[in-house]
Amino acid sequence: MLKDYGLEGHSWFKRLYKHRVKWSTALNNEYFSACILSSQRSESTNHAIGFQASKTTSVTAFFGIFESTVKRWRSEEERKEFNGIRSTPISVYPLTDLLLHVSQVYIVELFRIFEKEFALAMRTRATILPVDDPLLVYRVQPAVSEEGPHHVTYDCSNQLIECTCRNLQVMGMFCNHIIRVFHMPSVGEITSRYILRRWTKFSKTAVWERLLPSDIRRSVANDAINWHRLMLIATNHLITKCHNVVEARTIFEKLCVKANEEV
Template sequence: MKRLEGKDTQAVVNMLIKRGEEDPTFYFRVKVNEENQVISMFWRDGMMREDYDIYGDVCVFDTTFRTNKYNLVCAPFVGVNNHWSNVMFGCAFIADEKTHTFVWLLETFLESMGGKAPITIFTDQDQAMANAIEQVFPNTRHRLCLWHLQKNAVSRFGDLKADNTFKDTFKKCLYRCYNEEEFETTWFDMITKYNLQNHDWFTNLYTIKEKWCTALNKDFFSAGILSSQRSESTNNAIGFKGNKSTSLTEFFHIFGATVDRWRYQEDQNEYDCGNALPKSDFPMVGMIKHAANVYTLTLFRDFEKEFKYAMGCISNVNYINGNFFGYKVQHESWPEHTAHYVAFDPTTNSIKCTCRNFEESG
């Protein structure tokens, strides 16, 4: 890391101190080295704490930004709200990506949030970070962002980079396998066909498959981040428009403008939801009407897509066991292995499907 300019660093610290004096819910911490140089800082305002209390089950922790002239790592903590939009939980600048640095940052984040750790945290593929998460968040699920994984994988493909069939198969392993059996078969066939048995990167990737394979991660809420589209949206949206000459002070203002923009959009979404029902291709009665009343406009559109998809599905009773009913559900134009099984308990009105979309996305 380049030596920080005293005036620039002090200006940011002064802004943090001023924010703390103006807002008693504002939180920040600064870490210095033996020479009294600032090497790490973290901050969050009161609204970020409120958002974390509501939406903090899932958190994306991104350390891919080095867009300032000191080569500091910008590390925002981001979540997803009920409009399927990004919300900021906090942000940090850190001097390096060593385990002890991540431990300090995660402990500081945890303290700022009243000791509440996220249920699931998504990061890029960094071992030092993984070590810190295991130490500070021992009960948190650690998963990898597919957007980062795909981006980094390209450099490992070698000559296979030009093979579209291989790349499509690799993507299928990431997020297009329906279940563990299909994933294992697809992965094994890919490794065999392309002679990757002794490729260290693919071997190591397989050993941590539980951290990235969507077929193995449908049993918990991930706010849709397991899908590559949601992951890409989250990470791209934090792409602050800084560059190698951007000072710390300038970057701090850019961050503030980004957060303001997100919050303005959230206010607009809240206003729209409170003043109009969504338009639908279906009559606004029954299930559609109920969904329109309880979901935000964004979530209603997702629900309507699933509702339309269900119109092409065929369901048959698979078993009856006392009060329990089982159904086989399959889209009429899809192959046999894509069928899902639904269990219904009328005594509790509980329904579970092997697709687990409700558990994963809500």
Template sequence: MCVTEQEFEAKWQAMLQKYELTEHSWYKRVYELKDKWCPAVCRDFFSAGILSSQRSESTNHAIGFRASKATTLTEFYTIFKKTTNRWRSTEKYDEFTYSKSIAFTSLPLSGMLKHAAQVFTLSLFRNFEEEFGYSMATTVQMLGSNEECLLYQVTLEDKPWSAHQVNYIQESQTVWCTCKNFEASGWLCYHCIRILHLHSVTRIPDKYVSKRWTKFAKTEAWDRLKNQDPKQQYIPWRQTMMRKYYNLIL
């Protein structure tokens, strides 16, 4: 639950001293690998909120319900092919549904929330809606300012441990929070949303609308491939034909 690297270092040292683990070899090795498991020191890297083990766990869940120790390699391959076909079918359905529908919400559709419903997929909109709801239950304190940047502290009501500092440049509508949720997940945290709302910003700034979470992310990816080097303009077509040819061989 640590947010900053300084907080992590302080709690780690306090834990080692409390339980007399300063010279423990296993804890020394774990500490050397902190960049791989501690969110507080790796939030500058995009992870979409996925923990290190979630990918393997989701794969095991997807194919493990039919596979066992007695499953042959051929049977496993058949199960895996059916699983991927189901994923692709679901992806096509979701892509059609998300691109043709508008999300509904129990909250009043203010400008920013309405914009999120228009550009984000339904699943991402739910995440943004949750952050937006939290932003309504926060208190804001201005800590300082200079010629172009304003510094605020945003805290959930009755939860002082949730306080984070937010920098805001009004001219460019640039916002940055110490929780680094946007850098790690790709959508704005409730601290940043609160400050944008405070300054009457009614649309999510374009720089904070991650293409991968929009309704037309897949279409834009294909268009981007088509507009690349003329020698590579047939890559999307070739990938589609390779998949069809592969299925034909099977």
């Protein structure tokens, strides 16, 4: 288009073309996006909150809607996390070594995605191609489909694998072509380099472990401030009780001397 319409010298079009990877889905298959489109976040937010509010909703009422929505989200998240960590998802297929490993690592939603790809892999044919290379190259073709074939390159020694569909780069999940190739040498476990932490059952645990040292420092400082404030209040109340009674003042003074020595 730049050439056809003579726009090579147009600064705005040149800048737009320079960043084509960011807006052209045909060119961004090298980058992780989880298959999320730019409008999906706002649409999901509108679906979660917008149906309860309107343009006439007051700020107070909207805050109540927002607060109840957040509580519902957190409750649902805690329930899913509890069930996901302490249970193994049931599959319609026999749990092979690979499926069993995935069920133990991935959250339920991602396991279901993997299960669908696993089913598609059962309907494909894999043919090894003769190449002058230590790597293995497979041609994976759906048995009954108009979709074209894809080529999977597999390095057994280093456990490196790549498919021309680029689903692994975009989604961080294995496509059915790679799963089909894994059946050839009976691979029963996904190597750790291909397991995105964000998809695993223990992703939140890892985040808390990373943040724990800084949180401890902050909590210790906050606890000291709160403790100091509470002790001042408690001591002030005790002094107020004692100030009119000589015997009580004597008891309080002795306790202060003793506490100071022990501290």
